[in-house]
Amino acid sequence: MKIYNKLIRDKIPQVNDQIEELADLVELVYAVLDNKGVSLEDFEKVRLEKREERGGFEHKLLLLETD
Numbered sequence: 001m002k003i004y005n006k007l008i009r010d011k012i013p014q015v016n017d018q019i020e021e022l023a024d025l026v027e028l029v030y031a032v033l034d035n036k037g038v039s040l041e042d043f044e045k046v047r048l049e050k051r052e053e054r055g056g057f058e059h060k061l062l063l064l065e066t067d
Helices: 018-036 040-054
Strands: none
Touching: 018 040
């Protein structure tokens, strides 16, 4: 028997594709924001400010190692 200790959705689809997995991530973020009392508008403002200051992920840069 394999034991899992992970949060799962209320209605688990039989087969998840990639877009469904991304939707799960967004639902998780929304749940955390709600738990912390942060509005979507405030979250989006912080996200855009951080993107302006540090950039996004369009170039798919990878940090391979550090010393």
